[in-house]
Amino acid sequence: MSNRAKDQSDTSPSAKSLTAKIGLSQSEPTVETVPDLFVKFSLKNKGRVTVDPVLTQTELVIDGKPFEQSAQLFGNGPRDARFSSLPAGETIDFSYAIGYYFRKPGEHTLLWRGPGFEPVQLKFRVAPLSGQWKEVARCAWATVSVERALYRKEGSKDFFVHVRIDNLLKRPIGFVAGDRYQVFYPNQWAESELPRRQVISEMRRLQKELSTVERQKLLALFASGAKAAGSNRQVRILPGNSSDYYVSFNAGGRERVEAVKLPYLIVVMDGVIDFSDGKELYRASREMNDSNHGEVALLTPVKLKDMPADALIF
16 A cells, blocks of 8 residues: 555544544533533544544434534534644534524433544433422522412402522521512513523613612611611511512413413513611622523413412512
8 A cells, every 4th residue: 555545544534533522511401401502522533643523524313313404513613723634632622502402301312423433422311390499590698589380369460470589698688679670570471382482572671779878778777677668668588588479460461371372481580689687788680681591481381379368469
């Protein structure tokens, strides 16, 4: 064999000189988090000469079906010279956001094959909606969670959302609220094929920082133990305890949510709560640049629960 022919053989992908690996960006994906899932790919040249990985000739097989856009997928993304000429002993790593293809709960299989490496396979599970409660905000002092349920109140055409606040500290904390815009509230709802909004058309209120005077008044109120003025309510939460309230979607929609036919109903929570312990203030909020964290998915058909007689309502 001539030296020229030998070199061509060594650098050919058919020489299987590459070692492939695949992984996930999430250890325990759920139907809510899987749209953000990245599949991570890695190729190492275990040979002695530089080779072309010919990525566009590799193919994904998703749940037993070849992915028709494999060449287009692997031909895109940021890359350097190693992606067409991988030196001996070196590795290329890259990832693609293809979690959408695993959106159904249950077991999934991903196979990656190509001319330069032995096929690698990954099996994983996408969990269904998790738990009765969905955390929508967290700060150093407290968490804010929403029950995956809707409530009704006699005499109202609105639906209500059940919110729970857990005190994470070893001292009492509290907050003052008189209306929905001083707590977390349902800002939008939508029906969906997936447990995430596909189109985001939400209008949000600006979250204004407390003025120096407002901060001083709030601190003084909790330090003195006095009652909140006017229609405001002062809510205190003991160490390690929780407090809950109910808040309506004030644009109505109770009859419409009961008639939803798609698999999921998405309630989008917004809001801000300023907590105090009498000495300091800490804020829990849904960040203004966040479009997904406030989403609470419910399975349909939605059956509304009756509001408790002693419910705290904002």
